[in-house]
Amino acid sequence: MGRPAAAMRGNYRGRPMPELPEVEITRRHIEPLLVGRRIADVVTGSPSYFFITPPDELRKRLRGATVKQLERRGKYIVGDVDTGDSLLLHLGMTGQLFGSGAKSVRLLSSTARASLAPETQVDFEPDTHTHLRFRFEDDGPEVFFRDVRKFGKVMLTAQDEPNARLDRLGRDALTVTGEHLFEATRKRKTPIKAVLLDQSVIAGCGNIYADEALFYAGVRPGRRAARVTRKECEAIARELLRVLTRSIETGGSSISDYVAPDGSDGQYQDERRVYARTGEPCLVCESEIRRKLVAQRGTHYCPQCQS
DNA sequence: ACCGCACCCTGAGCGC
DNA sequence: TGCGCTCAGGGTGCGG
Numbered sequence: 001m002g003r004p005a006a007a008m009r010g011n012y013r014g015r016p017m018p019e020l021p022e023v024e025i026t027r028r029h030i031e032p033l034l035v036g037r038r039i040a041d042v043v044t045g046s047p048s049y050f051f052i053t054p055p056d057e058l059r060k061r062l063r064g065a066t067v068k069q070l071e072r073r074g075k076y077i078v079g080d081v082d083t084g085d086s087l088l089l090h091l092g093m094t095g096q097l098f099g100s101g102a103k104s105v106r107l108l109s110s111t112a113r114a115s116l117a118p119e120t121q122v123d124f125e126p127d128t129h130t131h132l133r134f135r136f137e138d139d140g141p142e143v144f145f146r147d148v149r150k151f152g153k154v155m156l157t158a159q160d161e162p163n164a165r166l167d168r169l170g171r172d173a174l175t176v177t178g179e180h181l182f183e184a185t186r187k188r189k190t191p192i193k194a195v196l197l198d199q200s201v202i203a204g205c206g207n208i209y210a211d212e213a214l215f216y217a218g219v220r221p222g223r224r225a226a227r228v229t230r231k232e233c234e235a236i237a238r239e240l241l242r243v244l245t246r247s248i249e250t251g252g253s254s255i256s257d258y259v260a261p262d263g264s265d266g267q268y269q270d271e272r273r274v275y276a277r278t279g280e281p282c283l284v285c286e287s288e289i290r291r292k293l294v295a296q297r298g299t300h301y302c303p304q305c306q307s
Numbered sequence: 308a309c310c311g312c313a314c315c316c317t318g319a320g321c322g323c
Numbered sequence: 324t325g326c327g328c329t330c331a332g333g334g335t336g337c338g339g
Contacts, residue, residue: 017332049315075333093332094317129317149316151333165334190310199334207332296312298331 018091020173020204021247023075026097031070033099033143034079034134038066043133050131050147052088052155061085061156062134074169074203085156088165092151100124100142173204173244178234185225185233192228193221194295196240205240208275209247211300213240215274220306221299222292246271274300 018026042062044055051058067079067087077097079087089097102124124144126133132145132154145154157163171180184201185192195201196210205213214221216239219232228236250271273283278291278300287304 090333092316092334147316148318149332151316153334188309194310197333296332 017093017206017208018075018095019206019209020072020075020244021209021251023077023091023204024072024248025251026091027070027072027077030077030097030099030143033141034067035070036066036068037136037138037140039063039134040137041135043135045128045131048131048150050150050152050154052153053157058154058156062087072204073166074172074199075206076166076169078166080159081156084159086159086163088153088155088157088163089145090153092147092149092153094149095145095147095152097143097145098124100144102144168200169203170199170201171203173202173209173240176202176237176240178230178237181237182228182230182233185228188225190225191222191294192219192225192236193297193299195225196236197295197297202240204244207297207299208272209240209243211275212243212273215300215302215306216243218306221294221301274302276300 039062042059044051044059047054053061061083062081065085066082068082069080071078071080075090077089077091079089081087089095091097126144127146129148130144130146131150131152132143134143136142145152155165170184181195181202185195188195193210193214196205196213197207199205211221213236217232217235219228219236274289276298277289280289281287282289282302282305285302285304287302289300290303291298291300293299
């Protein structure tokens with residue numbers, strides 16, 4: 001029992017934030033529910049931080065429109081709309097995008113979940129955190145966008161106009177190379193982890209996979225980026241690609257099991273080597289995994305395996 | 308150009 | 324039992 005509270009703090013609470021794999025899995029799941037179906041109506045919540053494009057404008061511009069294809073760019077899901085608009089969706093920290101057929105206790109709060117058996121299936125009812133609701137002319141399943149903390153984003157932008165958010169993105173994490181990382185780090189004094197999290201360098205990498213990739217590559221997250229060797233950059237790029245790919249595969253395989261594509265139920269959580277394992281033994285050398293702040297993010301590493 | 312940090316938000320989990 | 328506090332994090336934008 002009693003691990004000290006300080007060691008527990010920041011430990012895994014069972015809901016990884018959406019990074020590239022979670023976004024990609026969500027995109028794949030939502031694609032057949034969204035693409036090619038004419039939108040009859042969009043029901044929105046009140047204006048908030050969540051709506052880059054105001055809700056009333058969103059409703060106006062999406063009514064009668066059809067999303068032709070759905071892509072992922074970094075952590076953004078981008079819909080190509082037949083009106084000439086692009087629909088940008090970002091899941092932020094707690095965003096969930098799913099069809100009205102979803103039945104999962106994972107869509108409930110932990111309090112509500114606690115009173116139910118883990119396998120219980122419950123119909124999802126739109127709540128105060130459901131900011132977007134797409135209805136279609138074919139009367140088929142609706143699509144919901146729910147986001148408790150409103151760190152997620154929705155916006156419409158004209159396809160023929162530049163979009164600062166997308167234009168800023170660097171190379172997609174699934175195509176990252178050691179050479180790219182090496183060049184991007186040469187003049188950076190900031191920690192290597194900060195570079196991995198910089199979406200203008202590697203689009204799609206987030207806190208979990210940055211920590212995991214650095215562990216496998218044997219590089220301490222706090223090391224100055226410019227001090228990371230070419231060989232280490234190659235290792236980081238290779239390991240990042242590996243953990244991301246593996247996560248998409250395992251998450252993708254589990255998704256059909258529970259229907260709700262909330263991006264939080266991949267199996268990768270069980271393969272974590274350092275993330276949120278503070279105080280637990282390293283699975284390679286048994287040293288205690290440490291946690292510290294790097295680039296204002298909770299950061300986990302093995303003091304023995306990483307240098 | 309680069310870097311660190313405040314801000315946005317709300318639920319979980321802790322101490323008392 | 325329950326209140327109140329702290330913490331978590333992605334992306335943006337600002338000041339140094």
